[in-house]
Amino acid sequence: MNTRLADMDQRRTKPEWQLRLYVAGQTAKSTTALINLERLCKTYLAGRYEIEVIDLLKNPTLAAGDQILAVPTLVRKLPEPIKKIIGDLSNEARVLVGLDVKPMD
């Protein structure tokens, strides 16, 4: 169901970045999005993030909560404010702009 991919190297307190990825089944787009997201996080947010993947086919009621229309949608729950990024996250530069993450170097 909800797959937690927290970086276990870090302390047990909640990470600074809370990300939630909404998908609809195991489609090519959702798989691509998850792969892209994990790569980005490892690169730029190593040790500071938590990803929750929600499959709307299994939990349709959750779509209304975060106002999800498009899938895949990545929601930045924390830090505030909430940001939404739609698409398979293949455009890395735009994902970083959307998440408000500055490249480290």
Next chain:
Amino acid sequence: MESEPVEGMKNVKTAVARGSVLPKSPTGIQGLDQITGGGLPTGRPTLVCGSAGAGKTMLAIEFLVRGATEFGEPGVFMMFEENAAELTANVRSLGFDLDTLVAENKLRLDHVHIERSEIEETGDYDLEGLFIRIGYAIDSIGAKRVVLDTLEALFSGLPNHAILRAELRRLFRWLKDRGVTAIITGERGEHSLTRYGLEEYVADCVIVLDHRVVGQVSTRRLRVMKYRGSAHGTNEYPFLIGTSGISVLPITSISLDHGASNERVSSGIARLDEMFEKKGYYRGSSVLVTGTPGTGKTSLCAAFVDAACQRGERALWFVFEESASQLVRNMRSIGIDLQRWIDDGSLEIHASRPTLHGMEQHLLAMHDAILRAQPGVVAVDPISNLAFEANTADVKPVLMRLIDFLKQQQITGLFTSLTQGGTPAIEDSQLGVSSLMDTWLLLRNLEYNGERNRTLYVLKSRGMSHSNQVREFVMRDTGLDLIEAYAGNDRVLTGTARLVQEAQERVATQQRRLEHERRLRALTVKRKALEAQIAALQLEAEATGAEADSAVSQEASHAAAEKHDTRGFAGRRGGAARTTVSAIRTSARRKQ
């Protein structure tokens, strides 16, 4: 203009006849089901487009509410602009309680919020999330109806229109596959029906709403632009958003199937009733009273509603010229006390300025008042004022609708219309509504001999024999009355001229009677004289007779004596006796 309604009606009828071919879901919206011949296409999306404030959302929500409450079809309302609380508050004025329907699982409201600033596109995506939300909402209550209001918000929220359009195409396909009857609303575009060309995807049924302002008065209109697989009314129909939802006014108004009553109702003036077979108007008929200013139209109305109240019926009077209190005061001067009917609740006077709202609002106000009061009679005074601001072409459909409505309710309606003095065509009702009316009374001022007098005559009255006479219409402080105008010689006389003529006739009659009596007396005298003469002659005749008798008896005694003598002579002289007897007889005759 004249041929359109007929054509429209044909279409509606054909649509009903073909109803079995294409299944339809009734909207429950007054009038719309008649235009579409039974409702929207079942299991298919319908596009409702119009400018801002045209009533798209209202139509959509009523479709769902009626479906849930009247046809047992639960509905889903996906809103992209307002949220559920706002919508619930907005439609409460129409009498729709969305909270209860939601609690009863007959309705589901889902607010889809898109904030452009929160969204960043980073590659390929689809709208499966929306599909899932709609699908979940449908499944959770077993919905048969879906409204998407309005999908166009997606265009401003999602920058990639190529993906969006592909997804919309898929969405409509998907809605059809789900078998739900859907309404998609869309904002009117400049060069196309909708701003983003939604009509490209929804091709089954397109309804266009319009909100036009003419002469500072706004009118809403509805048109079924397209209905694949079904005939439909093609006209523009005015519609209202009132306290009980949307009401579309098909100009042809369903069909002419109202029952006709044989019952009669009094006009309030005994002599006027006499002109209609001594019984008055038919119940449920519509009566038009036209006349130039000051001919007594309002007074006729007053008599009519007064009579209704006296029969114990309720009466409604819509006035567009005077206030209620002014009317009551003025009618008192002709001996009609309306205040008592107002006090006991049998009479309602609704006074408003014609320019207060558009035609549709006036009609709506009348509808509401009539439905609430359930009157036996309704008077509208005057309908010509309704056309003061509005286009005359707008007035006719509204009146037609009102008349049809009254007929269906078996309410007798009296309408007055002001005609301009001096126009050559006095039989001009100004609004072209005379053909809708069953009875038409014409009031006229006749000017003659230095005075103006009111006259009334019946121009037409369907279904009854009616007097062809012009009557003089008299208003006294004791009430209204009709007097037979003097119609002798070569002209009709009214007022003083009539009185003079009548006086002259009275004098002439008197003189004739005196002359007659005199002649009778003279003849009597003459007869008596003759009788006296006859009596005198009779006496004379009797006297003569008596004399003759005495002469006869004298002669007899003479003869006897003579015979005796002759016998004596004969005894003495023999045969010469006969000659002597003859001579004696002759001398006796001479004596007489």
